[in-house]
Amino acid sequence: MAAQPADWLRPDWPAPAHVHAVCTTRAGGVSAAPWDSFNLGRYAGDDPAAVRANWATLQAVLSAEGPVRPVYLRQVHGTVLQPLLADTPDGIEADACTTAQAGVACVAMAADCLPVLFTDRAGTRVAAAHAGWRGLAAGVLESALESFQPPALAGQAQAAMKKEAIEAADVIAWLGPCIGPTAFEVGPEVREAFCVQDGAAAAHFQPRAGGKYLADLAGLARQRLRAAGVERLYGNDSSPAWCTVGNPSRFFSYRRDNPRFGASGRMAACIWLAG
Template identity: 45%
Template sequence: MNDAAILPADWPAPQNVCAFTTLRHGAGASLPPFDTFNLGLRSGDDVQTVARNRVELIERFALPSAPRWLHQVHGTTVVAEPGFDEPEADAAITRTPGTVLAILTADCMPVVFAADDGSEVGAAHAGWRGLAGGVLEATVAAMQTPSADIVAWLGPAAGPQAYEIGQEVLDAFVAHDPRAASAFAATRPGHWRIDLYALARQRLADAGVGRVFGGDLCTITDPQRFFSHRRDQRTGRMATLAWLRPLQ
C-alpha cells in the first residue's frame, strides 16, 4: 500500500495481514496544532473534524470495517474481538477477517502482532507505563498462537536520542528486570534517555517473540511526519491499524 498519508508496517507478515500507521499530513482537515490527519477524539481538536478524518481513513484505504477504537488508559488490559463500544483497554486481538484493530499514539509505541499462519493479529499501545506494566506480554499471552509463531512490528514512537525521563521510570523497569538498565542513558541528575524500542525487544524476547521488526523512528524529532505530545503538548494522534484479509 503506497500512500503519502501512511507508513506501512515493514515486516515479513503473511500476505493476508494488513498493518500501517497514519502520518501527520497527506490527508485529513484538522487545523493547527492538530494539522492535518488527526484521528484522536480526546486530543482537544474539533470533534466533528476528527469524525470526518475518521471517515476519510475508512474510505481512502478501503478498510473492510470501521476501526475498533479503544479508550486507552496506559494499562495492560487486552480485549479479544473488540466491538464498537470503545472498551477501556490498551490492546486488542482478533481472529476475525475484516475486524480492524486501532491504536492511537503521539510518542507512545504502537506494536502490532501477527501469527505466522495468518490466523490472528494483535495491536498494543505501549507507552512507558504500559510497557513497564507488561502490556506486550499480556497481548502475547492473550493470543491463541504460540509465541514462537508470532512476528511483531514496532511502530513510530519517541526515540532513544530524544525521549528523556525521570527516576520513577528507570526504577519501574529495573525493579522488574535489572537488565533493563542497558536501555537508559544518563543525561543530567535524576534524568535519563530511554530506549522504548530496546525495552520492547527485551520484553518480547522474554515472552518468546524473537522476530521483532521496526523500531528505528522517532516521533519527537520528525515533526513533518509525526505528532508528538512530548514535543508540542497540544497535538493530534496517529492511528496504527491492523486487520486480516480473508485467506484465499
Template identity: 40%
Template sequence: MVVARGWLEADWPAPPGVRAGISLRDGDGVSAPPYDRLNLGMNSGDEPQAVRENRARLAAMLGLPSEPVWLRQVHGVGVFVMDAEVAGKAADAAETADRGADAAGRPAPAAELPEADAAVTRRRGTVLAILTADCLPVVFAAADGGELAAAHAGWRGLAAGVLEATVAAMATPPARLRVWLGPAAGPARYEVGREVYEAFTGPDPGAATAFAPTRPGHWRMDLFSLARRRLAALGVRNVHGGGLCTISDPARFYSHRRDQRTGRMATVAWILP
C-alpha cells in the same frame, strides 16, 4: 516499506493476508493547527467533526473492510479479546462514539468503548486500531496470518506488562508470532526521570542497558530496546521496525512530548476478508 501521503506501511515480512501500518499527520486531513492535518484522536481537543472526517478519509484511502474497533486507552494492560458477537458490539459502540451522539442525540460517552490497551482478533475483516503520539504501537500477527493483535505501549503500560498480557491472550505460540514496532519517542530525544528508570530496572536490572544518563536523576530511554527485551523474554524473536522517532519528525508525526497540544496517529491492522 511502502510510504504514501498520510500512511506508512509496516516494514516487516507481513504474514499472508495481513496488513498493518500507521497514519501520518501530513495526510489529506481537515484538522486545523495545532492538529494539522490528519488527526485521528477524538479526545485530543480537536473539533470532533474534523476527526470524524479524518477517520472517514483514512478508511477510504486504505479501503478498510470495516469500522476500526477504537479502544478507550488507559495506559494499562487490559486486552480486548474479540469473537464474532463481541466484535460486532465493539464496532457498534465505536461507531456511535465516533458520531458523537446516540440515537436520541445525546453525546455518546467514551465509556461505551472497550477499556483496554490492546486487542486480539482471529476474524477476517476486523480492523484493530491504536492511537499514539509518542507511545509505542505494537502489532502482533501469527506467521500463518490467522491471528492478529495490536497494543498501545507507553512507558507505563510497557513496564506494567501490556506486551506480556497481549501475547498471553493470543492462541498463537510466541515462537510463531511476527511483531512490528511502530514509530515512538526515540532514544535520542526521550528523556525520563527516576520513576521511569526504576519502573524498569527495579524488576529487571538488565534493563539499565536501555537507559543513557543525561543529568542527575535523568536518562534517555530506548522504548524500542525495552520492548524487544520483553518480547525476547517471552520467546518472541521475529521483531521488526522500531527505528522511527516521533519527537524528531514533526512533519510526519504527532508528539505530545514535543508539542503538548497535538493530534494522534492511528496504527491500524487487519486480516484481509
C-alpha cells in the same frame, strides 16, 4: 475508496498476504493547526467534525480491498486486552486488542507512546498494543501476546502449555514510531520500574544531569518481546527516523507540541485480516 497518503507507513515484515497493516502520519486529513492534518484523537481538543472526517477517511483507506471497520479504544496506559468482533462498540477502555475475525481492524493510537502490531506467520490472528512506559512496564505487550496462546488442554500442565504455545504461535511484531532515545528524558522511578523486573533493562537508560535518564522506549519493548519468546521483530530500531519528537513534519508528538500549542494530534497503527 480513498487513496492511502504516500506518507503513511506500511510495515515491511513477512506477514501473510491476507494480513494488512498501516500506520498513519500527520498527512492526509482535514484538521487545522496544531492538529494538522490527520488527527484521530477524539479527546485532543480538535474540532469533532474534523476528527470524524479523518476517521471516515481512515476507514475508507482500510476498506480499499473490502469492508474494514477500525475499532476505537479509549486508552488508559493499562494492560487490559480487549477481544474485538464486528459488533464491539467503540470507546471500551483497553490498551491492547485482538481479533481473528476478518474485516475488523485492531488500532493502537499514539503521539510519543509506542504502537506495536502483532500477527503469527500463518495469519490466524492479529493484535495491537499501545505502549507508553507505564503500560510497557506493567506488561501490555505480554497481554497482547497471550491472545496467541491456544486454550489450555484438559489435563495438561499450564507451564508446559505456555512454553509450547509461545513456540507454536510463531508471533511476529512490528514496532511503530515513538519518542526516540535522544528525546525521552525520564526520572529514576521510570528506570527502577523496568530494572526491578530485569536488570538488563539498564542498558536502555543513559544517565543525564540531575539524576535524570534518557530512555529508549523501543529498545525496552524489543527486550521485553524477546524475553517473551518473540524474535521476529520489525520496524522501529530506535534510529532518528522513527522518533516522533524529531520529525515534526511527519509525526505528532505530545511531548514536543503540547507545551507550545496546548495540544497534539494522534496517529493510529492498524492491523486487520482481509476477508
